[in-house]
Amino acid sequence: MSAEKAIEAIQLTKRFGDFTAVNQVSFEIPRGEIFGLLGPNGAGKTTTIRMLCGILEPTAGEARVMGYDVAKHAEEVKQRIGYMSQKFSLYDDLTVYENLGFYANLYGVPREKLKPRLAELIAMAGLRGHEKQLTRDLSGAWRQRLALACAIVHEPPMLFLDEPTAGVDPVSRREFWEMIYQLAGQGVSVLATTHYMDEAEFCNVIGMMYRSRLIALSDPDSLREGVIGVLFEVDCQEPGRAELVLKDLPLVQDVAAHGVLLHVQVASEKQRAELEQTLQSNGIVVERIERILPSLEDIFVSLVDHENRQHKRADKD
Ligand SMILES: Nc1ncnc2c1ncn2[C@@H]1O[C@H](COP(=O)(O)OP(=O)(O)OP(=O)(O)O)[C@@H](O)[C@H]1O
Numbered sequence: 001m002s003a004e005k006a007i008e009a010i011q012l013t014k015r016f017g018d019f020t021a022v023n024q025v026s027f028e029i030p031r032g033e034i035f036g037l038l039g040p041n042g043a044g045k046t047t048t049i050r051m052l053c054g055i056l057e058p059t060a061g062e063a064r065v066m067g068y069d070v071a072k073h074a075e076e077v078k079q080r081i082g083y084m085s086q087k088f089s090l091y092d093d094l095t096v097y098e099n100l101g102f103y104a105n106l107y108g109v110p111r112e113k114l115k116p117r118l119a120e121l122i123a124m125a126g127l128r129g130h131e132k133q134l135t136r137d138l139s140g141a142w143r144q145r146l147a148l149a150c151a152i153v154h155e156p157p158m159l160f161l162d163e164p165t166a167g168v169d170p171v172s173r174r175e176f177w178e179m180i181y182q183l184a185g186q187g188v189s190v191l192a193t194t195h196y197m198d199e200a201e202f203c204n205v206i207g208m209m210y211r212s213r214l215i216a217l218s219d220p221d222s223l224r225e226g227v228i229g230v231l232f233e234v235d236c237q238e239p240g241r242a243e244l245v246l247k248d249l250p251l252v253q254d255v256a257a258h259g260v261l262l263h264v265q266v267a268s269e270k271q272r273a274e275l276e277q278t279l280q281s282n283g284i285v286v287e288r289i290e291r292i293l294p295s296l297e298d299i300f301v302s303l304v305d306h307e308n309r310q311h312k313r314a315d316k317d
């Protein structure tokens with residue numbers, strides 16, 4: 001067991017009856033890192049978080065959070081984590097201050113620390129002047145910041161955020177991530193789930209989850225560089241015809257039109273010349289072929305395609 005790790009999950013699995021919601025998921029997160037768990041609806045993100053928080057018992061496999069086994073030492077785990085659930089558990093009929101006070105009591109914040117801690121959180125969340133406002137009257141972005149403040153009222157070293165920015169406008173999302181950065185800068189480890197691929201850029205490590213499995217685990221740059229071969233942007237005349245020509249080429253894994261440009265995916269940098277020659281021999285004038293980095297969204301789609309093909313193959317066998 002390593003004290004350096006915020007989370008260690010080994011073959012973590014959860015079955016509900018015949019259905020496997022989380023299938024042999026393994027990963028490690030060093031302390032102080034921001035780990036982003038991406039994946040479509042139903043991929044198993046929330047179920048993974050609930051196991052790591054000690055709320056849901058794993059069916060198989062194991063996990064340690066801040067050094068404590070989630071199945072054997074759920075209480076120790078709970079004392080060391082903050083959890084912002086997918087449907088923020090705020091009390092609508094309480095004021096901003098009362099919600100914070102409620103969570104402070106729940107988490108056992110000592111009486112003498114209560115006032116300064118709540119003042120600090122209200123300042124951090126930008127809620128000064130709104131302490132007496134009823135929570136039901138807050139906008140989405142403010143509710144989100146209050147929910148975060150409630151989740152960290154007891155200064156946990158590990159924070160779980162389940163789709164914290166769902167339904168929030170882009171500017172508020174950015175502000176929210178700045179708060180997360182500040183916390184990480186203070187040494188807090190963070191696991192956050194999101195549907196927004198652009199938010200993955202804010203994370204040190206990304207896990208992509210699909211159909212209950214972790215299909216990729218890496219830092220964003222390595223993911224972009226390694227996972228799906230090489231992506232070329234092709235600027236040529238007659239892009240429509242070029243697309244058809246390239247689609248038939250065995251070395252081409254994927255072609256997609258982006259305006260008048262084509263994005264062409266191949267296995268290696270060496271195939272640039274062959275692309276160019278093929279287009280030219282078909283009478284298409286090539287202006288430029290440039291290697292570009294795929295977006296995380298491209299990568300996710302490509303990994304999912306790969307996973308689906310494997311699935312189909314396995315079904316046939
Ligand atoms: N208590 C439960 N009993 C039966 N099935 C469940 C239970 N909890 C979750 N599931 C199923 O497990 C799968 C994974 O659910 P989970 O909530 O973990 O997904 P998710 O990745 O968080 O999705 P979303 O992005 O929609 O929040 C889903 O098919 C869901 O219906």
Ligand SMILES: [Mg+2]
Binds near residue numbers: 045162
């Ligand atoms: Mg979920």
